[in-house]
Amino acid sequence: MNWITNYVRPRINSIFSRRETPDNLWTKCEECGTMLFHRELSENLNVCSNCDHHMAITPRDRFLALFDGGIFSEVAVPAPVMDPLNFRDQKKYPDRMKAAQKATGEEEAMLVATGEIGRTPIVAAAQDFSFMAGSMGMYVGNAIIAAAQEAVKLRRPLILFSAAGGARMQEGILSLMQMPRTTVAVEMLKEAGLPYIVVLTHPTTGGVTASYAMLGDVHIAEPNALICFAGPRVIEQTIREKLPEGFQRAEYLLDHGMLDRVTNRTKMRDELIGITRMLLGMPPPVAGELPAPEPSGVSEKPAEAEAPDGSDASKA
Known part of the structure; x- marks a missing residue:
């Protein structure tokens, strides 16, 4: 082990593997001064979670x-x-x-x-x-x-x-x-x-x-x-x-x-x-993302239409 292994190689690896941190990760609320994380602020539609200020x-x-x-x-x-x-x-x-x-x-x-x-x-x-x-x-x-x-x-x-x-x-x-x-x-x-x-x-x-x-x-x-x-x-x-x-x-x-x-x-x-x-x-x-439930007793297939006299209208 020498100084190249102990110092130079880790230094080179740290330089090339360094991740740049974006400057816009946090936003300061103009009303209360709270620092808000950009993802949470976006999910809350740019409304401050602390004072309810609408940006x-x-x-x-x-x-x-x-x-x-x-x-x-x-x-x-x-x-x-x-x-x-x-x-x-x-x-x-x-x-x-x-x-x-x-x-x-x-x-x-x-x-x-x-x-x-x-x-x-x-x-x-x-x-x-x-x-x-x-x-x-x-x-x-x-x-x-x-x-x-x-x-x-x-x-x-x-x-x-x-x-x-x-x-x-x-x-x-x-x-x-x-x-x-x-x-x-x-x-x-x-x-x-x-x-x-x-x-x-x-x-x-x-x-x-x-x-x-x-x-x-x-x-x-x-x-x-x-x-x-x-x-x-x-x-x-x-x-x-x-x-x-x-x-x-x-x-x-x-x-x-x-x-x-x-x-x-x-x-x-x-x-x-x-x-x-x-x-x-x-x-x-209707609340939620799913469609409204079907009324109970309704079959998956549509019922065949009947004529007024009770006969099958589709065969008439």
């Missing part, structure tokens, strides 16, 4: 948890004209779009999909706040119209998850025009007699709350979500008065009649299944 979640991850088996089909959305105003501030608008697409892996700020929840077919749309603050531009308007048209065509209810900082300033008046466009899309659903359910998440602000986000048949919000047209800081500076505690938060709006429910994200799927089936006039959902 941001992408539309794709939300749909994986919402739809049966995480199976859904994306609905194609017509692409609008890119940079119609040739807008530029610190960056060009196309450059901001490319940066957002690279950071999120999505084409735009809204995802539309079809699938089943609790064996109930629906159409769903969700905004991505991490994509340019979920701002409402022409694409978002096209997405909501595409979702409404798909719902009418398939005769399915539409469930929309809102999360936006308002209209997209890079598209100017064209962004504000999405407010009446989406209002007409919602009216299409109402004329077809189809339910429209809105889930307001943190934050839902600006022109979104003046259009499609507040036109649902049922309004549900996640806990402590900020829901407003103008933010509390703007209001305080305007009226020069201190606002009440929790002003414009989900619980405050529920107490003042602007919301129907405030539901934890981990219970949202069951809530949506029950409400959707109720609005469609369907029986309550």
